[in-house]
Amino acid sequence: MAETVSLTFPDGSVREVDNATSGADIAASISKSLSKKAVAYAMDGVLRDLSDPVKRDGSIELITRDDPRALELIRHDCAHVLAEAVQELWPGTQVTIGPVIENGFYYDFARNEPFTPEDFPGIEKKMREIIDRNKPFTKDVWSREKAKQVFAEKGERYKVELIDAIPEGDDVKIYAQGDWFDLCRGPHMVSTGQIGKAFKLMKVAGAYWRGDANNPMLTRIYGTAWANQEQLEAYLHMLEEAEKRDHRRLGREMDLFHFQEEGPGVVFWHSKGWRMFQNLVSYMRRRLQGEYEEVNAPQVLDHSLWQTSGHWGWYKENMFKVECADEEAEDKRTFALKPMNCPGHVQIFKHGLKSYRDLPIRLAEFGAVHRYEPSGALHGLMRVRGFTQDDAHIFCVEDQLAEECLKINDLILSAYADFGFDQITVCLSTRPEKRVGDEALWDHAEKIMHRVLEQIAERSGGRIKTAINPGDGAFYGPKFDYYLRDAIGREWQCGTTQLDFNMPERFGAFYIDKDSEKKQPVMIHRAICGSMERFLGILIENYAGQFPLWFAPTQVVVTTITSDADEYAAKVADRLKAAGLVAELDLRNEKINYKVREHSHAKVPVILVCGKREAEEGTVNIRRLGSREQNSLSLEEAVTSLAEEATPPDLRRRRG
RNA sequence: GCUGCUGUAGCUCAGUGGUAGAGCACUCCCUUGGUAAGGGAGAGGCCGCGAGUUCGAUCCUCGCCAGCAGCACCA
Numbered sequence: 191m192a193e194t195v196s197l198t199f200p201d202g203s204v205r206e207v208d209n210a211t212s213g214a215d216i217a218a219s220i221s222k223s224l225s226k227k228a229v230a231y232a233m234d235g236v237l238r239d240l241s242d243p244v245k246r247d248g249s250i251e252l253i254t255r256d257d258p259r260a261l262e263l264i265r266h267d268c269a270h271v272l273a274e275a276v277q278e279l280w281p282g283t284q285v286t287i288g289p290v291i292e293n294g295f296y297y298d299f300a301r302n303e304p305f306t307p308e309d310f311p312g313i314e315k316k317m318r319e320i321i322d323r324n325k326p327f328t329k330d331v332w333s334r335e336k337a338k339q340v341f342a343e344k345g346e347r348y349k350v351e352l353i354d355a356i357p358e359g360d361d362v363k364i365y366a367q368g369d370w371f372d373l374c375r376g377p378h379m380v381s382t383g384q385i386g387k388a389f390k391l392m393k394v395a396g397a398y399w400r401g402d403a404n405n406p407m408l409t410r411i412y413g414t415a416w417a418n419q420e421q422l423e424a425y426l427h428m429l430e431e432a433e434k435r436d437h438r439r440l441g442r443e444m445d446l447f448h449f450q451e452e453g454p455g456v457v458f459w460h461s462k463g464w465r466m467f468q469n470l471v472s473y474m475r476r477r478l479q480g481e482y483e484e485v486n487a488p489q490v491l492d493h494s495l496w497q498t499s500g501h502w503g504w505y506k507e508n509m510f511k512v513e514c515a516d517e518e519a520e521d522k523r524t525f526a527l528k529p530m531n532c533p534g535h536v537q538i539f540k541h542g543l544k545s546y547r548d549l550p551i552r553l554a555e556f557g558a559v560h561r562y563e564p565s566g567a568l569h570g571l572m573r574v575r576g577f578t579q580d581d582a583h584i585f586c587v588e589d590q591l592a593e594e595c596l597k598i599n600d601l602i603l604s605a606y607a608d609f610g611f612d613q614i615t616v617c618l619s620t621r622p623e624k625r626v627g628d629e630a631l632w633d634h635a636e637k638i639m640h641r642v643l644e645q646i647a648e649r650s651g652g653r654i655k656t657a658i659n660p661g662d663g664a665f666y667g668p669k670f671d672y673y674l675r676d677a678i679g680r681e682w683q684c685g686t687t688q689l690d691f692n693m694p695e696r697f698g699a700f701y702i703d704k705d706s707e708k709k710q711p712v713m714i715h716r717a718i719c720g721s722m723e724r725f726l727g728i729l730i731e732n733y734a735g736q737f738p739l740w741f742a743p744t745q746v747v748v749t750t751i752t753s754d755a756d757e758y759a760a761k762v763a764d765r766l767k768a769a770g771l772v773a774e775l776d777l778r779n780e781k782i783n784y785k786v787r788e789h790s791h792a793k794v795p796v797i798l799v800c801g802k803r804e805a806e807e808g809t810v811n812i813r814r815l816g817s818r819e820q821n822s823l824s825l826e827e828a829v830t831s832l833a834e835e836a837t838p839p840d841l842r843r844r845r846g
Numbered sequence: 847g848c849u850g851c852u853g854u855a856g857c858u859c860a861g862u863g864g865u866a867g868a869g870c871a872c873u874c875c876c877u878u879g880g881u882a883a884g885g886g887a888g889a890g891g892c893c894g895c896g897a898g899u900u901c902g903a904u905c906c907u908c909g910c911c912a913g914c915a916g917c918a919c920c921a
Contacts (some may be wrong), residue, residue, distance in 0.1 A: 296916095304850060395916030396849025403918045407849050442857075451894070451912045505921065564847050564919055565912090573920080597877070622921095664921060752878040779878075787882035801880060813881060820881065 198249040212382075214239040217252050227254040229379040230263055237263065239329060239377040255384055258415060267327070267378050267385045268297040268317075268415040275316035276305075276411070284371065286348040286399065286408055293425060294414035298397055298585045300348060302410045302731055309338040310391040313411075317389070324383030325368035329587060337362045337373065348399065349373050388422040389415035398539045399638065432678060435734040436699040437727040438570040444735055444793060446743070447571070450487055455575030457723055459662050462743040465772070466729075469741055470722055471556055474580050476840055477605060481597070482554035487534025488560065493524045498531040498696055502526070508561045516708045532690075532715060535583040536697045539711075544701040548712065550586035550594060556722070557581045571727030578722040584714040585699070591712060595642045595670070598716050602672050602685040603654065605718050608839040609729060610738075613675035615655040618643050619662035626666055627691035635689050639668050647678035666692035676732040684725060735817060739836045742772075745830065748810075749776040751801035758805035762798060762825060769833040790815060796832065 193209045197216070207216070209593040213231035217224045217240070230237050232242065232251045237259060244250065253260050269288035274285055278297060288297035299305070305313075334341070334353060341349040352373060356362060365374045367382050379385070392412045399405035416422040433439070438792075441447045446463030448457070459467055478484065490512050496502040501509065528534065535553045544551065560576045567573050584594050599616070606614060617641055621632050647656045662668055672685030690713040694700075700708040719725035729737070739745055748763040750756055756777050766773035774794075776785055782799065789797050797812040799820075810828045812821050823831075 219883090246871080330869065396848065397917045398848075401918075403848070407917075409849075412916080454912065501921090508920085555906060561920085566847060567919060569911090666921085695881075749881095750878095751880050754878080781877095781879050781884065782881050783879085784883060785881085790882055797881080803880085811881080818881075 193242060195247045197244060197247070200249075200251050205372045207244065209245050210243045211239065212243055213252065214252075216244070216250065217296055218607040222254070224252060224254070228252045229255050229260050229384050229638065230377055232259065235429040237377050239327075240380055241329065242377070255379075255386075260379070261415075261417060263377065263379045264385055264417060265290040265295040265415045267382065268369075268389050269297050270365070270367060270372055270374070270378070271317050271320045271382055271385060272297050272313065272391070272411060272413060273299075274320055274367065275313050275374060277370070278320075279312060279316055282345070284346050284348055285679055288354070288372075291522065294412060296397075296410050296412045298399070298410045300399075300406070304396075305394045307391075307393075307394060307409060314389075318387060320367070320386050321382050321387065323368060324381050326381040327378040328366050329366045329378075330366065330371075331361045332364050332417055337364065338721045343375070373739050384797065385415070386418065387416065387420045390422065390426070404534055428678075435678075435731045436570075437526040437572075440730050441571070443791070446730070446744075449570075455563060455573075456567065457571065457574060457576070457669050463726075464725060465743040466737075466741065469743075470719070470726060470729075471578075471580075473608070473838055473840065474556070474605070474718065476581075476838075477601060479552050479680075484554050484556075485535065486555055487528070487531060487538065487557065488581050489527060489528055490525045491534070493526050495537075496526050499530075499693065500696060500735060501529060501533075503614055505529065508563065510560050510562055527560040528557070529561045531555050531559065531579060532583055532641060532693055532713070533697070535581075536693060536699050537742040539583075540699050544585075544711075546587065546701055546703045546709070548588050549701060550584050552582055552584045554580075554582040569731075570725045574721070574723055577724065579717055580722060582664075582716050583714065585694070585701075585711040586714065587709075590643055591635065591689065591714070592638050594714055596637065596645060597644050598687050598714070599642070599809055602687075603650070606672075606674055606685075607651060609741075610732065611674040612653070613655075613674070615657060615673040615675075615681070615747045616643065616646055617657045617659050617663075617671045617673065619659040619669050619671065621668065622661050622663050622665060624665050625663075631691055632668070635691075636668050639670065640688075643670070664688055664690075666690045674728075677734070678731075682728050683729070684720040685718050686720065689713075690715060694814040707724050737793075737795065739795050739832070740838045742793075744774055744792070744794050745771045745836055746773040746796045746798055747776055748773060748798045748800060749782070749785045749789070749797065753777070753779065753781050754802045755805040756802045759800040762800055762810055765825060765829050766798075766832065769829050771829075771832060771836055786813065798828065 194202055194206050196206050198204050213228065214225065217228040226238055230240050230252055230253045231242075232238070234248045237253065255264070266289075269290070272295075273285045273288055276297070277285065280301060282301075284300035286298040286300060288295060296574045317748055332354075337353050338350050341353065353362060363374060363376055364371050365376060365378055390413060392414055395410050395412070396407045397410040399408055413760060414422065416425060441463065444462065445460050446466065447457050447459045450458065475484065493502055493511070496509070496807070509529050512525040512527055513522060534557075535555065538553060539551060558576065558578050558579055563573060563575050566576070586594055603614060606612070620636050625632070643656050643658075667689035669686055669688035671683050673681045673683050675681050694710050694713050699711060699713075703709040703712055731742070737743075746766055748759050748766070750759045759777060760775060763773045763775040776789070777786065786797060786799075793815060793816045797813045799813060801811070804810055804822070809822050809824050810824065812828060813819070
């Protein structure tokens with residue numbers, strides 16, 4: 191039934207066309223070259239097959255291959271070609287799903303024999319063949335019965351499951367490229383030739399069917415695909431650069447820390463790394479002054495305390511049990527290494543009666559915790575089994591919640607800014623299905639937090655992004671999570687503010703209210719860095735090891751050209767140390783080239799070269815990391831300006 | 847934890863069914879050289895751990911441990 195619809199074009203012009211007109215027809219009607227170049231079209235921003243009829247009114251845009259939006263199609267089409275190639279090479283391999291992901295795509299296969307990277311060249315060759323065949327993508331809508339029957343006959347049981355999962359009323363679409371076809375939502379480009387050759391298979395890995403660890407494991411092949419060779423190469427180059435700033439590599443190269451077999455997931459901090467760690471702690475500690483009381487709770491506590499907190503029940507597989515190693519020992523009490531600081535802080539709160547006048551009470555701890563993380567989860571400093579949280583617990587009344595949350599927010603944002611992070615997203619997670627605490631309390635708390643979230647956005651003038659994750663809160667209360675974006679665009683969740691309606695009740699914590707009655711306080715858990723170890727890992731990668739002067743573990747190296755100036759260089763180093771800088775003296779009998787190279791590799795921000803000339807003039811020659819420039823200035827000038835530059839940002843603010 | 851891969855000197859990596867090699871780093875000697883590698887000599891290894899096959903295992907097989915990638919997990 192032909193009907194006329196009106197289409198709005200990007201230039202604002204409007205055309206009336208038959209509703210059966212396809213995107214391809216429209217491209218052809220505009221120009222021959224567009225008809226050649228178009229790979230799809232967008233209707234009100236949603237991509238469609240070029241062969242799809244326009245059907246209804248809307249704004250239409252033809253998508254050519256070089257449009258950024260075509261990248262998604264290139265990648266998706268490439269996933270299909272990968273699947274065809276694999277089935278051509280290894281008949282009997284079952285196909286499952288093959289979505290587009292950031293920078294590429296993957297396809298999950300079910301096959302008894304797993305793939306290895308050695309298979310990649312063969313697969314890629316086959317893929318290029320399929321692309322050269324340039325078969326058109328054609329779409330068909332099948333009945334459920336037919337689709338299930340066809341795939342069942344082919345032995346594709348995963349596809350049958352997928353068909354069953356398609357919501358009633360949705361079409362079961364089949365896309366074919368030549369003889370090969372796949373169940374697919376689409377859209378696709380016009381033919382396989384449009385994919386081009388700027389793709390590469392990257393890695394092979396296991397992945398659970400439908401992301402559930404109870405399901406069988408499939409073999410996943412990851413690939414990357416781009417519009418052209420330059421983009422592909424730029425991406426591969428970016429990966430190489432990212433690898434160079436891997437904190438595990440820099441940790442070794444810069445001699446910051448190491449791991450070894452006997453201690454899976456626990457860090458051996460070397461002196462330079464520990465200096466950074468202490469720097470970070472000192473910074474955070476200064477930021478707590480006047481607001482928080484720093485405490486320290488025991489590492490090892492009887493398991494009964496963890497029973498009361500509930501951890502021994504539902505967190506047991508993540509806890510380290512501790513007992514006397516002597517089998518004959520009379521005292522065989524079972525202890526646990528603390529996985530969290532909160533129960534300890536509740537004990538401190540509970541010690542002695544607290545008045546409503548005392549609230550809020552803010553207890554902070556740089557608390558070492560141990561968690562038995564699954565072996566496969568361990569990853570350098572980013573995921574460890576022993577780490578230090580910059581943890582705090584605030585005991586307050588409901589009326590104080592909003593203000594406390596905002597205070598924490600200000601602290602988190604300003605701390606991040608001091609480390610150069612200013613692209614932050616604050617995410618509010620609301621009540622999950624499984625939860626404790628009465629509904630009124632959740633209503634109240636969530637209302638407050640929504641308000642606070644709005645205020646956070648307002649105060650930042652829209653600079654801080656906000657988001658809501660419905661149902662993602664902890665079972666004991668709603669929370670804010672803080673995500674920061676690093677120098678190469680990755681997002682890390684670090685800070686968190688969590689309300690807790692559960693813990694005070696479990697431990698029977700209370701304060702005496704105005705009416706002399708016992709009342710239960712509300713508890714807020716909060717962390718800024720989260721894990722100091724992980725935060726340092728993030729900092730290392732963010733700065734690629736080239737820290738700002740105030741945070742560099744070694745700030746200055748003083749070195750000589752010949753031994754004539756040894757005495758003077760020592761004096762320079764002493765002056766720097768007296769001014770509070772971390773300075774090292776390098777008097778080795780090596781050429782200056784060699785020494786500069788070595789200290790540059792160690793990423794020392796400032797090298798002061800002292801030769802005969804400097805010794806005579808009382809000057810130093812200053813060289814900055816990453817620059818070939820050399821500047822001479824008087825010793826006193828150098829010391830003053832370096833000391834100024836090395837002042838931590840919070841202290842500089844305090845000084846005004 | 848699951849799937850796959852890997853484990854040889856401090857680091858990066860060769861290599862062989864008959865108990866091992868390179869470069870850098872390290873030590874010593876020579877060299878006093880103006881901003882990213884001066885020259886020479888030397889030292890350094892239970893070839894991840896345990897069992898098996900074998901006359902003989904760093905190498906082949908199995909188990910364990912650890913690491914890497916991804917998945918799952920991170921209340």
